[in-house]
Amino acid sequence: MADGMSSFWGPVTSTTEACEQNYIYSSYIAEFFNTLSNIPGILLALIGLVNALRQCFEKRFSILHISNMILAIGSMLFHATLQRLQQQGDETPMVWEMLLYIYILYSPDWHYRSTMPTFLFIYGALFAIAHSQVHFGIGFKVHYLVLCLLCIPRMYKYYIHTEDRSAKRLAKLYVITLLLGSLCWLCDRLFCKLISHSYFNLQGHALWHVFMGFNSYYANTFLMYCRAQQRGWNPKVVHFMGFFPYVKIEKPKAQ
Numbered sequence: 001m002a003d004g005m006s007s008f009w010g011p012v013t014s015t016t017e018a019c020e021q022n023y024i025y026s027s028y029i030a031e032f033f034n035t036l037s038n039i040p041g042i043l044l045a046l047i048g049l050v051n052a053l054r055q056c057f058e059k060r061f062s063i064l065h066i067s068n069m070i071l072a073i074g075s076m077l078f079h080a081t082l083q084r085l086q087q088q089g090d091e092t093p094m095v096w097e098m099l100l101y102i103y104i105l106y107s108p109d110w111h112y113r114s115t116m117p118t119f120l121f122i123y124g125a126l127f128a129i130a131h132s133q134v135h136f137g138i139g140f141k142v143h144y145l146v147l148c149l150l151c152i153p154r155m156y157k158y159y160i161h162t163e164d165r166s167a168k169r170l171a172k173l174y175v176i177t178l179l180l181g182s183l184c185w186l187c188d189r190l191f192c193k194l195i196s197h198s199y200f201n202l203q204g205h206a207l208w209h210v211f212m213g214f215n216s217y218y219a220n221t222f223l224m225y226c227r228a229q230q231r232g233w234n235p236k237v238v239h240f241m242g243f244f245p246y247v248k249i250e251k252p253k254a255q
Contacts, residue, residue: 013084015135018205019192022082034079037206041072041213048220051246060104061224067097068216075209091140092128098147099124104223105154108230155219158226166237170222170245174215181211221247 008027018034025032045068052061071093078090099120110116136143159171188195188204195201221237224247228235233249240246 009081009083012082014078014082014087015084015137016087017082018079019188019195020201020203020205021196029080030082031079031205033203033206034209035076037203037209038072038076038079038213040210041216042069044213044217045069045072045220047246048217048224052224055247055249056251057224057249058227060100060107061220061227064097064100064104064220064223067093067100068220071097072209072213088132092131094144095127095131095147096124098144098151101151101219101223102147104227105151105158108227158222162226162229164225164237166245167222167225167235170218170225170237174218174222177211177215177218181208181215184208184211218245221245 007023007030009030012022012030018031020031020034022030029035045065048068049062049065051057052065071090074086074089074093078086080086103116103120107113107116131140155171155174159168162168162171184202184204184207186204187202188208195204225235225237228247228249233251235247235249237245238248
């Protein structure tokens, strides 16, 4: 939206903006709430990373949590600057993250161990190169949606084969936060003109960031539970201070 005070980063060069006035609170932060709303996602990914490292989960989960942090940091830089380069630094990690989810979801039943990671790595690298040269516009959103849809059948399969009620609750929280976040994103996009003329802006895009931070955490925790169950690590969903869920495992001594 239109600028408030003068910009430290220069004219807006990104091809998309959220429904928040630019440079209202600081000349260094274009979209103030959309920038700060990524902090919960970083903290949640850090908690997940610490838990994965502390209990010696497979490296794929450490990389997944790190990718969540990279995505959130990239989003912060993009919304703070609204520059084309930072937009690429936000969008490209979104695709990389989904490729990681596809690997984690489908690799347990993949018979050729090196084929899938090699293909996904090459695919991610080629996308990054193409995205740096070509603006895909709506094509990027369609591409990202397709990657997300590829994950749904496998997530559902994991859900129906999970008997633990606490683990199932994680999957339900994943779906709830996804729906709430998507609703906030859509309202911010579809009703921007109405919101911009109203007295109070609900900051739908910022709420999308917050919900998706929790969404990623619940998804990662559920997948960690499922993978630990596959490996025979006797996983349990426990709650820190009675409400914050994480996975606790007991590996056989041989492992």
